[in-house]
Amino acid sequence: xxxxxxxxxxxxxxxxxxxxxxxxxxxxxxxxxxxxxxxxxxxxxxxxxxxxxxxxxxxxxxxxxxxxxxxxxxxxxxxxxxxxxxxxxxxxxxxxxxxxxxxxxxxxxxxxxxxxxxxxxxxxxxxxxxxxxxxxxxxxxxxxxxxxxxxxxxxxxxxxxxxxxxxxxxxxxxxxxxxxxxxxxxxxxxxxxxxxxxxxxxxxxxxxxxxxxxxxxxxxxxxxxxxxxxxxxxxxxxxxxxxxxxxxxxxxxxxxxxxxxxxxxxxxxxxxxxxxxxxx
Amino acid sequence: xxxxxxxxxxxxxxxxxxxxxxxxxxxxxxxxxxxxxxxxxxxxxxxxxxxxxxxxxxxxxxxxxxxxxxxxxxxxxxxxxxxxxxxxxxxxxxxxxxxxxxxxxxxxxxxxxxxxxxxxxxxxxxxxxxxxxxxxxxxxxxxxxxxxxxxxxxxxxxxxxxxxxxxxxxxxxxxxxxxxxxxxxxxxxxxxxxxxxxxxxxxxxxxxxxxxxxxxxxxxxxxxxxxxxxxxxxxxxxxxxxxxxxxxxxxxxxxxxxxxxxxxxxxxxx
Numbered sequence: 076x077x078x079x080x081x082x083x084x085x086x087x088x089x090x091x092x093x094x095x096x097x098x099x100x101x102x103x104x105x106x107x108x109x110x111x112x113x114x115x116x117x118x119x120x121x122x123x124x125x126x127x128x129x130x131x132x133x134x135x136x137x138x139x140x141x142x143x144x145x146x147x148x149x150x151x152x153x154x155x156x157x158x159x160x161x162x163x164x165x166x167x168x169x170x171x172x173x174x175x176x177x178x179x180x181x182x183x184x185x186x187x188x189x190x191x192x193x194x195x196x197x198x199x200x201x202x203x204x205x206x207x208x209x210x211x212x213x214x215x216x217x218x219x220x221x222x223x224x225x226x227x228x229x230x231x232x233x234x235x236x237x238x239x240x241x242x243x244x245x246x247x248x249x250x251x252x253x254x255x256x257x258x259x260x261x262x263x264x265x266x267x268x269x270x271x272x273x274x275x276x277x278x279x280x281x282x283x284x285x286x287x288x289x290x291x292x293x294x295x296x297x298x299x300x301x302x303x304x305x306x307x308x309x310x311x312x313x314x315x316x317x318x319x320x321x322x323x324x325x326x327x328x329x330x331x332x333x334x335x336x337x338x339x340x341x342x343x344x345x346x347x348x349x350x351x352x353x354x355x
Numbered sequence: 356x357x358x359x360x361x362x363x364x365x366x367x368x369x370x371x372x373x374x375x376x377x378x379x380x381x382x383x384x385x386x387x388x389x390x391x392x393x394x395x396x397x398x399x400x401x402x403x404x405x406x407x408x409x410x411x412x413x414x415x416x417x418x419x420x421x422x423x424x425x426x427x428x429x430x431x432x433x434x435x436x437x438x439x440x441x442x443x444x445x446x447x448x449x450x451x452x453x454x455x456x457x458x459x460x461x462x463x464x465x466x467x468x469x470x471x472x473x474x475x476x477x478x479x480x481x482x483x484x485x486x487x488x489x490x491x492x493x494x495x496x497x498x499x500x501x502x503x504x505x506x507x508x509x510x511x512x513x514x515x516x517x518x519x520x521x522x523x524x525x526x527x528x529x530x531x532x533x534x535x536x537x538x539x540x541x542x543x544x545x546x547x548x549x550x551x552x553x554x555x556x557x558x559x560x561x562x563x564x565x566x567x568x569x570x571x572x573x574x575x576x577x578x579x580x581x582x583x584x585x586x587x588x589x590x591x592x593x594x595x596x597x598x599x600x601x602x603x604x605x606x607x608x609x610x611x612x613x614x615x616x617x618x619x620x621x622x623x624x625x
Binding site: 091096172187189190318 | 433468595
């Protein structure tokens with residue numbers, strides 16, 4: 076639709092103003108803070124001090140990648156199973172996948188806190204059967220569990236969506252041409268579900284790598300992720316607040332996300348073309 | 356094989372729902388314990404409804420969600436019309452900026468706005484972080500989603516209808532209201548609902564931009580998790596879960612009713 080002319084420029088003016096002031100200027104300010112010191116003098120010290128947080132970055136990426144991989148492996152069979160259900164049942168099951176997503180993630184994480192803690196349900200069950208209690212909460216494992224639990228639906232949904240779009244006759248054609256189950260999966264289903272897998276990975280990895288809540292609630296202050304450090308620099312105790320280093324860390328986090336999503340989208344394009352070639 | 360796949364799906368759903376089930380059960384616990392279950396009691400529900408901090412933050416959450424969704428829908432819809440009419444580099448630039456809050460992690464969006472507010476507002480005497488900054492932050496992350504749901508509708512619309520209205524002597528503003536708006540209305544409604552739910556569900560951006568005077572429900576829940584255990588959170592979660600479930604069931608029922616009506620109509624034509 077093209078409404079053209081002066082009207083067009085007028086209708087977009089509030090938006091242009093709003094986005095400039097509240098999106099573009101703040102990003103510019105973050106860059107400004109990242110490269111200045113407390114007195115507004117230009118400096119590279121903040122960027123240099125990021126090196127101190129190499130371990131934290133590594134840990135955040137490691138846990139997020141781990142969670143993303145578990146989500147992908149757990150979600151694919153579920154998404155596939157649901158896509159084979161009859162229509163009415165598909166609708167109900169997908170609603171059941173979405174229902175926990177609509178609960179606030181703080182509540183979902185808090186629920187696990189109750190279950191995992193030292194005297195929590197799991198340990199009580201273990202002890203009831205004569206086992207030794209063990210600690211799950213306040214470990215990296217608990218943080219990964221929290222991430223998987225919170226973000227699993229975000230992996231199931233996009234994969235399910237691409238799988239339902241695959242024409243059944245494509246699979247039948249592969250069967251007629253003598254493909255067995257494994258090669259149908261490898262050469263037809265998997266290449267055709269790449270777009271869903273890619274958006275699932277992005278939807279799990281981005282919130283997982285930047286979280287500070289899950290690590291705070293389930294890591295009990297032992298697992299520091301990059302989100303925790305940033306949060307501490309902006310909202311911590313008066314002594315620990317430092318917008319300049321916080322801004323520098325945020326800038327690096329932003330770049331990290333940008334690079335990984337660009338790589339993923341690139342991958343999507345390559346694989347998508349390849350998949351098309353195989354199917355065509 | 357089929358049995359195994361069913362079993363697996365069942366287990367995953369067990370994983371998704373077990374923690375929620377635990378919360379629901381313990382919300383009816385007469386004791387203040389995470390493990391021992393005394394007797395069935397509504398004690399925590401009664402305490403929940405006499406907790407003024409929770410009730411106030413629920414009220415703030417709802418007000419911010421309604422206001423920010425409304426304002427974002429108006430700004431976003433008009434902007435989408437403008438963006439749709441653009442071409443080339445200009446359009447690309449607009450879409451890129453629009454995507455910044457969508458692609459960025461919440462915490463980066465949150466601190467970038469916080470830096471802006473601190474940089475300008477705290478320099479003006481008597482101004483503080485509060486309801487105003489909270490509302491601005493929510494509008495800002497809502498607008499892109501409204502645009503993303505209105506743009507496809509505009510793209511799919513035949514611009515000739517609008518030009519026909521103009522040719523027939525209808526003034527541009529009236530043609531826009533009478534012709535364009537009804538065509539893209541489903542996109543506008545989707546955008547509004549999306550903005551509303553995103554705003555209601557948001558924690559990270561509110562946490563950094565609300566100050567201490569205007570806390571939303573998620574921010575209050577977060578501060579409750581840091582204090583000694585209170586089953587009030589369980590009671591609150593149970594109520595939220597039931598509301599979400601009812602909402603989804605209603606939406607789903609309406610959808611399938613709509614589909615049924617649609618297919619009946621098609622049958623009638625045949």
